[in-house]
Amino acid sequence: MKGNSTLKYIAQQMGISVSTVSRALNEKSVVKEETRKKVQEMAKKYGYVPNEVARSLQKSSTETIAVVLPDISETFFARIVKGLENVMMQHGYMIILADTRERADKESQYIEMLYRRRVDALVLATVDCSGASATPFLESGTPVVFIDNIPDIVSADVITVDNIAASKVATKYLLSAGHRKIAVILGSKTETTGIERLEGYRQALYASGEEVDEELIEYGDYKMESGYEAMKRLLEKRRETAFSAVYVTSEKMTYGAIRAIREAGLTIPGDLSLVGFDIHNLMDDRPQMITTVCQPEEAIGKKVGELLLDRLKNEENGQKGIKMRLSPFIYEGDTVKRIHETESKYC
Amino acid sequence: MKGNSTLKYIAQQMGISVSTVSRALNEKSVVKEETRKKVQEMAKKYGYVPNEVARSLQKSSTETIAVVLPDISETFFARIVKGLENVMMQHGYMIILADTRERADKESQYIEMLYRRRVDALVLATVDCSGASATPFLESGTPVVFIDNIPDIVSADVITVDNIAASKVATKYLLSAGHRKIAVILGSKTETTGIERLEGYRQALYASGEEVDEELIEYGDYKMESGYEAMKRLLEKRRETAFSAVYVTSEKMTYGAIRAIREAGLTIPGDLSLVGFDIHNLMDDRPQMITTVCQPEEAIGKKVGELLLDRLKNEENGQKGIKMRLSPFIYEGDTVKRIHETESKYC
DNA sequence: CTGAAAGCGCTAACAA
């Protein structure tokens, strides 16, 4: 018999006006102390719980922000969400989560739904680099922060890891271990994560005077199966290409690649060296020697939160074209050594 | 200049009533085809997007469900959320995610916030087995489904893995590999996940005529660090206890335990056999031989979603005391073998 | 088929 207690109901019971009840319950307004106490008593007695839906409607602000991403079961995304959620919760904002399963159509569909719900901001790890899916938010001036992939939109706010640095670190690591023929498995030809990670790889090779063998560059789609397939393709042409190391640029593709290597009867690092990406669980405990590049997720989530809070407080909505690149780490086998290629860059 | 288009605005522009516009835009209502077309045109022209906040207020249903859990960066929870989200999204429901960082105080605080937002249902992986934190929902008759830990409340709806079966499978696996002295690291003395996992361990030992050595039972708090510490304690008394295998009952504690074992200069399974819990990433690719018990997360998420959908559709709110236990798996080293101890049990 | 009116629960002027 609870849950239907409203300001109106309390007001009626007490024979006073709704607005007085409202004021009494909102610390900021001025009411006679005595009235406030009585109202609070009654509110408790009737099990009154404010209805935020009504409040949202009237204030045209839902104190809710949306996070749209390709796969929450990727540790990378889960950790970003965790970092973000922590900051936002402290300020009374809650998070709506939407998992697109890497599908651009779902992405825009979900974003449309979220806009209808009038979330106050959108955090988007897009799989559609045109950035078109974010249109409803962009047009209405609702804050949007892109993480992971960078959209074509010049004025967009972006906070991501420095992908070029990440690949440079990974490649240099392998070069300095004596490898000359280094294969790479990328997640996308069109998304900036893929483009930049390739770029860093190229730069590192050029810098050390190595040729880039296009045969050593394979593509997947960030999912495990594609890492497995890409690795198999690389292994098939290993005779001609003679690579001795491989760099895989996403968590799940790394798992897939490792499986392919094992199935081929090869060992890591005995037969083939490998540098993975975002292998966090192994990182913490290192049950084996996997070297991995990692992104500072909690930091990304936190930065996104702070940026958003600023945007939301200052009412100066709209994109400002902020680009923030955070530094990746590399975790090298058993040694919990961290190499910072660059410090965070802000523009 | 967008984003402020409302039914009222369109109605004014067209010189018709708000209700007609509303009807025209809601497929179900009856309007002259011609009117509908014109309205739809105008709506598009003015960039009208329905305001779900207003709709929610009027329908007193937000089409939103809340998920409150201890740690979204645990693969176990992330996958449940993914499974659940998938089902709910297909029916127009969105998910609000709250991460309590295993803190009971945050848990009840968040649940309070969520109730104010009038989410239509709550999915709760509680760390407070009294179930008291869910009170606002329970009292108001809003559907609540518990996952993971089972609360004291008898009438509560619960969908979890069969923890006793999980431990039995794990322990039997080690017994059949010839181990007699098997240590176990549990996550909690008070939560049902801990209690039941201990129970399964005990039952398996009894069944094979082994004594239970209380010295071989250690407790952590599900976090990595505690797994590390618990393992260290076990190793310190290894001389007296002479255990040859250990069973660790959560993902992160497993990582911690492995680290402790490695730091002690021991190898798995050379010096010590280990069965872990929820080690999914390793499961998919198996970079090494870790045997692990796993829970069917996607299935749990899906079941939760289906139950909720049913509850929400049929308006017969309130707890019905449904208890559903899904079967765990065991993944045994390199072999992708699955042992089903039991089939899903429904009560 | 369409309009007028009421109301979801709350806040916020504006008076009193």
Next chain:
DNA sequence: TTGTTAGCGCTTTCAG
């Protein structure tokens, strides 16, 4: 300090 009124944007009777 308190009450009255209006309205956030929408749906839904109830008349017409």
